[in-house]
Amino acid sequence: MKDLSFSLRDLICGVLFIFIGLFFAIQAYGLELGTALRMGPGYFPFVLAGTLILLGIIVIIQGTQLQHEPMGPIAWRGLLFILPAPILFGLTVRGLGFVPSLFLTGLVAAFASTKMRPGTALLLVGGLTLFSVIVFSYALGLPFRRFGPWLGQ
Amino acid sequence: MDLLNNLVLGFATAASPYNLLFCFIGVILGTLIGVLPGIGATATIAMLLPITFQLEPVSSLIMLAGIYYGAQYGGSTTAILINMPGESSSAVTAIDGYQMARKGRAGAALSIAAIGSFFAGTVSTILVAVFAPPLTAVALRFGSPEYFSLMIVGLVSSVALAHGSVVKALGMVVLGLLLGLVGTDIYTGTPRFNLGILELSDGLNFVALAVGVFGIAEILRNLENEHDRDVMIKKVTNLWPTRQDWKEMTAPILRGTVIGSALGILPGGGAILASFASYTVEKRISKTPGEFGKGAVAGVAGPESANNAGAQTSFIPMLTLGIPANPVMALMIGAMIIQGIVPGPNVATEQPALFWGIIASMWIGNLMLILLNLPLIGLWVKLLTIPYYMLFPAIIAFCSIGVYSVNSNVFDLYAVAFFGLIGYGLAKLRCEPAPLLLGFVLGPLLEEHLRRAMIMSRGDPMTFLNRPISLGLLLLAAAVLVVVLLPSIRKKRDEVFVED
Known part of the structure; x- marks a missing residue:
């Protein structure tokens, strides 16, 4: 043994x-x-x-009997930015409202990649937010407040 | 003719402009997802599931089904063009399809795949229509012992089809079953395993679990090592197959359709197994086995027909028994439950428009795919050049919106993050999420039927063995388990799954 x-x-x-x-x-x-x-x-x-x-x-x-292979890399950066994104959405969607909350969520998630540059991220997430508001809020009519009470509305 | 009347009802339902629209959206989305590497069909359906709850049940299921077989088509496109199967079921297509593309015959390979898929889709739709009603009739006579044994077969097959260690896959099934029991005991109303959290008293949210374990975990895996994709795509010309191609593809398409239809019905079977089986058969009976791996027409035509046929017939156990054959079907069952439809043999009699509408929409969806995909191939190719880091923020955003929109409950969003972490951890430990999801869906049902069967038999466990159908099913499950545990087969199985 x-x-x-x-x-x-x-x-x-x-x-x-x-x-x-x-x-x-x-x-x-x-x-x-x-x-x-x-x-x-x-x-x-x-x-x-x-x-x-x-x-x-x-x-x-x-x-104990098998050949071992290494665990491989762990996506620390991904874990750090991806996992908090839905949590952030959950914490802010009622207070800030759908639009700003989604923008923040997308922005946080975007930085999980090392390749993302700030300018690209802002443009990408801006477009994403616009698209989502049109599709989910206006077209599908999901009952979200677009801007919430934290913003004085 | 009952069948004819039913089909007329089905086509009338599926061909309403509203349902056609959602079928169209489904197949387009599915193709998109199949083409884009790094997002699987299961993850996407999990993501889009909540959004479909705003729709009518029929439209929502038609759209989900469209995503499923659309993804099969899209997956083969990337397999042929860049040797990167978008879906695991098209891994086999990449072998000979990509070689054909390298010889400048990408157009022909794409057409052969599309024609094979369409033919197989048509035949298997008819098979579903013919075999679903008698199976429903049998299923209506099922008692609790039969249901229990049938679910055992489904769970065992999902273990057999998981990659890697059988023991770990079994562990995933058991873990899934346990997670499915979190909440409130239906018989006594006793709360269990809810850690005192009020939100858990209705059980864990199925959508949050699926999105976390499939969607989020998949993104994390893709972020482990980011590298640029070298996409070298030649212009696709000359879509029409030559006469020689037609001659070479006819028999493999027929055989692939038969193999795929048969394997798709098995719980846990479905498209992946079908395409591997068809490739093996074609290679074995070919007069020129040396051609395989170098661009054999049969190596594209057979597996492509088989995986599409398997994808369609895997609807049979779902529609007739309410038992999922694969994770996608588990998601469809989840969708039905949330829409207030109890999956099982009663769907065909209580909701004939839904039942036959879905069946008819499969054929319509396949027709749309063949009409759309070949002309639009240039567009799909362009999509391949989008870098991954531009995609996943959108996926995260849609996941969050989707999950939140189910119950407007922020707790579900925290659950997504939690299950994302769990799913990623399990992937690192080489534990497959598919058996876990099946276990989760079946957990409460399995317990209910076990308890009911035991009460009815006055506590005699022999009830599962005394009833012939139940006994047969349990023997089948035992046989599958023995087969996957046999060393020689285990080696073969490892080889098969090495492909992806």
Whole structure:
């Protein structure tokens, strides 16, 4: 067993499965399990959670036998700009209104790419906002306020 | 003739100017998405799903269906022209299609693909029309044990078709099922797994999950290493195939149609498997197997017909049983549920206009595609030169608008970001999102039918094995699972999926 080494990817994956499985198992155990005849709200999830834990263990064991490949690059810049974009939209769409909120969201997302230049981004997102207002607000008639109360309207 | 009456009803529905318009918008959008690399059909349908809720249910489903097969057409265009399959189902087309293009026969390759697809689309539309009603009749007699076993077959097949580790794919199914149970238990009204968050008491939002796991995660993956696409496209001339081409393509198109139609019906099957299977068959029975990989007409005609036929017949389990055959069908079922239609065998009898309208629109959509795509090929080629960084801000914006418009609930937007992160993490761990989505859609149904079956059998699990249809389905599921776990097949399967 001297060559035993773990694949980092599979180790993380297996631990994640086990962790999620435990979470659901503990939660389900707190519910009424019931019997096989009359299953309670916890029965089926408890079985599934147990299965997930088991699968997690198998993934880790299998990870010791396979050839490992590197994880590859992680899109840090993408994560940093893309994920906050919908959150920003959610935080501002009621207060600022649809138009400014969408503009900000697009602008934040645009900078996820290293190739985006500020001028291009402003033009692109400006056009995108105009297009969206025409299509979604006027043509499809979605009930969004175009400018919100934070802007004194 | 019932069939004739039904088809007349279907065409009358689908050919109304309003529905024609949305069919048209659907196929155009689909082609666009298929042509643009980096945005898949599943992600796009997830994105556009919320927007279609403003429409009538029929129009909305017709448009979604249009996006689906439009993307198949668009995907083959890029596969042939720049050796970059826009959709995974056209990965096979790239092999010989691109070689034909390099020999200056891009026009012929595109036409062969389009003609094959159209023929296969026509035949499989008829197949759907002929086979859907009897299957619906069978499905109406299904009890809970049969439904439970059928869903198991669907989930197991989605595992079989996932790339990479079978165990991880199984894990994704189970995780999806668990996520589907978040919310409130339907039998007792007990809240579960909602972490005390009020917004979760109706369960996780399906659209937010799909957009996050498919849309956002895909953008993040594309941003990992940005590089310029070298797009070298020669002018496409001479679209019409030669007489020799016609002779060489007829038999492969027929065979591809049969293979695709058969594989499309299998839950979890669909277009990808069909195109690989057809290519393998054509190569094996060809008199000149050496031609394959060097621009063989049969290598384009067969797989293209097969993937289109498979895409159409994968509607059969969705329309008759309410069981999705692939992630796109899972999204269509999600669309139906949000529109207030309960997917399943009752759709055909309760909503005949919807049911037959969708079927008829498939043929109309295919006709539109062949009439549009060949003349517009120059336009699609131009689109290929748009750099990716100009596209994704728009995708993010449309995702946000779309998700917000479902319930006007900002919590759903936070869920999108959360699932985007989860989806990206899972992709890094080589876990496929497709089985997760299927599990999520089927989770509540699976639990409901399991519990109902157990109550009716007085707690005897043998009920799943005593009923012949249920037993047959479970044996099928077991066989599929054994097959994918067998070492020799596993190796083959890895080879097949190496393509993309």
